[in-house]
Amino acid sequence: MDTSVSRPELLLVADAVSREKGIDRDEVLEAMEQAIQKAGRAKYGHEKDIRATIDRRTGEVRLSRWTEVVEQVENEETQIPLAIAKKFQENLKIGEYIVDPLPPIDFGRIAAQTAKQVIVQRVREYERKRQYNEFKDRVGEIVNGTVKRTEYGNLMVEIGSTEALLRRDELIARETFRNSDRVRAYIYDVRDEPRGPQVFLSRTHPAFLAKLFAQEVPEIYDGIIEIKAVARDPGSRAKMAVISRDASIDPVGACVGMRGSRVQAVVAELQGEKIDIIPWSPQAATFVVNALAPAEVSKVVMDEEAGRVEVVVPDEQLSLAIGRRGQNVRLASQLTRWDIDILTEAEESERRQEEFRRRTNLFVSALDVDDVIAGLLVTEGFHSVEELAYAEPDELIGIEGFDESVVGELVQRAESFLVKKEDDLDSRRKELLVSDEIADLGVFTNQMLVTLGEKGIKTLDDLADLAGDELVDILGADVIEEDAANEIIMAARAHWFDEGEGASPSEG
Structure with a gap:
């Protein structure tokens, strides 16, 4: 057979x-x-x-x-x-x-x-x-395709023998495409899904702008000029920070091109999106100042721990620094990755004066001194009575008009104020019926104990019933971290387990 x-x-x-x-x-x-x-x-x-x-x-x-x-x-x-x-x-x-x-x-x-x-x-x-293997390594490329069809505002774009998806929210505002139109877009993701590989395109991605400049500016393509950061408000405005590895080449001028030819080619592709090209700087303050261009900056105050920066501008520059609907400062914040607060010189001066008055009044009332001495302490950089009480005598004697007797008297008054303050807080803690067991944990200041009492946390069991994030909410994130709060709560719960162990033999 x-x-x-x-x-x-x-x-x-x-x-x-x-x-x-x-x-x-x-x-x-x-x-x-x-x-x-x-x-x-x-x-x-x-x-x-x-x-x-x-x-x-x-x-x-x-x-x-x-x-x-x-x-x-x-x-x-x-x-x-x-x-x-x-x-x-x-x-x-x-x-x-x-x-x-x-x-x-x-x-x-x-x-x-x-x-x-x-x-x-x-x-x-x-x-x-085959399609997935072809495109998985092409993420980050710009591709040209043809619009094959439209589905609920999303475009299905034909790239060779593959269909890619250009979602409506990845299109620049007010731009429209019809079937058979040519479209240029950026591949930002490729996924191997059950129904087939999905190639996702974007025309709003910040990297799309960077890639367009790489095509127009040979120095970027060759690596002589590097694009360090891009922030976009698609179709409206963008900021791009650049740096040159060759001191003889101006990175901004190279990106702009002869009579603006290079930047205009990118602007035309992005439907008239205005592009600010700024020099990047490793100095954060300088970079923030550059990013707020074309506004002029008078003063910059950095808070590195909070990731915030206060920028002081002349009164007439305020609207320019903020931009239409906050666009300029928002893009500058995205570009530099700093939270930026804009103040006018008048607002900054008024706030500085108010802060000076507040600290002066604090020293006047706490130390029973006149405005002149209190003002000198504030001018020398003392922010609180605690700083004064623990200051080295040499720091104070160096202040004009202060001798050893004045310094000794000020330090003594500061120490007496703090002792009285702690006694008052301890009395307040007892009035609120916050138990000694909580105080004996040795992790809370008297001010923290008073805060707990005012929130109804008065016994060890009250404290043990809390979660770590609840304790942080009560005392404040600037006072205690969640890991420390969790350790405190576990210490407060220790007596539960001790009682359980001690009770079991008698119960048996």
């Missing part, structure tokens, strides 16, 4: 599909083999191990049943014990297979339809795999 059939037309079909879909010929033939195997199992039994092979040269199809030789049979359909197998072939070993050729299948309508579905499905899988 002939157990094979020559089907040279299968090779012709495989060649055609391979050329059309850009898939390897062997992968198409593997899909065909799986389709024939599925049809074979439908005829001879789904539980059996039916395998098909197609000769890559002649197109000959061979169908066979494979039975594994095992010591102990677990599946009678696909396995055979060694003792019985040796009756067919003496030299068989465990793990080998008995291969029984099967007659070729005469494909009926249903079998042919099933085989077609399997082939189509596998070809799609291979095509998706």
Whole structure:
């Protein structure tokens, strides 16, 4: 009995599909083999191990049943014990297979339809795999494509044989595309999803602007000029910080180009988006000043711990520094990654005077001194009575008009004030009925104990019932961190476990 059939037309079909879909010929033939195997199992039994092979040269199809030789049979359909197998072939070993050729299948309508579905499905899988492998390493590139169709405002863009998605929120405001329009966009993500690889495009991504400049400015492409940061309000305005690795090349001038030719080419692509090109600086204060251009800056005060910067500008520069609807300061903040607060010189002067008055009044009331002495302390940089009490005498004697007797008296008054303040806080703590057990934990100041009492936390159990974030909310994030709060609460709960251990023997 002939157990094979020559089907040279299968090779012709495989060649055609391979050329059309850009898939390897062997992968198409593997899909065909799986389709024939599925049809074979439908005829001879789904539980059996039916395998098909197609000769890559002649197109000959061979169908066979494979039975594994095992010591102990677990599946009678696909396995055979060694003792019985040796009756067919003496030299068989465990793990080998008995291969029984099967007659070729005469494909009926249903079998042919099933085989077609399997082939189509596998070809799609291979095509998706090919597309994903093609684009997974192209994230960060600019591509040109053709709008194929629009779905709910989202554009399906054809890039070669692949469809990419350009979502509506990734389009520049007010720009529209129709079918067959050419579109240039930035690949910002490629995902291998069950329904196929998804290539995501964007025209609003900050890196799109940077890549456009790399195409227009040879110095950027060659690495002589580096784009350090980009901030965009797509379709309206953008800021880009650049630096040159060659001292003889002006990075801003190179990006602008002769008569603005280079920057105008990018502006045209971005629907008229205005672009501020500024020099980058490793000095944060200088970078912030540059980023707020074209506004002029009088003074910069950095708070590195909070990541904030106060910028003082002349009164007439305020609107320019802030920009229309806060656009200029918002983009500068995004570019520098600092939170920027804008003040006029008048506002800054008024606030400084108010702060001076507040600190002066504090020293006047706490130390019972006149405005002149209190003002001198504030001018020398003392912010609180605590700083004065713990200051070295040399720091105070250096102040004009202060001698040893004045310094000694001031320090004594500061220490007396702090002692009285602590006594008053301790009395207030007792009035609020905050237990000594909480105070004896040794982790709270008297001010913190009073705050706890005012919030109703008066016993060790009250404290133990809190969560760490609740304690932080009560005392303030600037007073205690959550990790420390959690440790305190666990210490407050320790007596629960001690009581439990002590009670168990008597209960027994």
